[in-house]
Amino acid sequence: MMSFDNLVGISLDRVTADADAIGRLLTAAGRNIADAQVTAISAENRFDAAYKAIMQLASAALQAQGYRTLTSKPGHHMTMIQTLGQSVGLTRETVIALDALRKQRNAADYTGDIVTPAAVEACLAQAQALQQAVLQWLKKHKPELLAR
Numbered sequence: 001m002m003s004f005d006n007l008v009g010i011s012l013d014r015v016t017a018d019a020d021a022i023g024r025l026l027t028a029a030g031r032n033i034a035d036a037q038v039t040a041i042s043a044e045n046r047f048d049a050a051y052k053a054i055m056q057l058a059s060a061a062l063q064a065q066g067y068r069t070l071t072s073k074p075g076h077h078m079t080m081i082q083t084l085g086q087s088v089g090l091t092r093e094t095v096i097a098l099d100a101l102r103k104q105r106n107a108a109d110y111t112g113d114i115v116t117p118a119a120v121e122a123c124l125a126q127a128q129a130l131q132q133a134v135l136q137w138l139k140k141h142k143p144e145l146l147a148r
Contacts, residue, residue, distance in 0.1 A: 050123040
């Protein structure tokens with residue numbers, strides 16, 4: 001597995017871990033998880049909200065390590081997902097599941113594919129699980145980033 005440092009300039013940039021920035025991402029992810037549970041809106045919008053929460057949580061995890069993705073480069077969503085194993089210790093299986101959601105989101109956004117209720121529930125469950133994983137990792141390894 002490549003280290004974060006090996007990806008600097010390719011798909012990552014170094015940043016200073018900032019409790020306020022990480023706190024904003026965690027709060028926004030919480031809002032998006034709540035929005036994804038609103039059944040009065042379309043499956044597509046619920047899926048998008050859950051997926052957005054996953055991206056915000058992945059970004060918070062990466063920033064806690066002192067990195068962020070280079071959004072000017074293609075593939076930054078994939079990079080954020082694929083670094084979750086290193087940043088907060090997600091299993092390979094979970095990273096694969098999250099990457100499948102990324103691909104499904106791309107298909108829905110760019111080809112108009114239908115988002116099923118099952119896909120919404122899967123994405124929401126992954127977002128909720130990731131929220132717990134990121135918060136637990138931060139509490140254990142970087143509690144100062146939660147002190148805001």
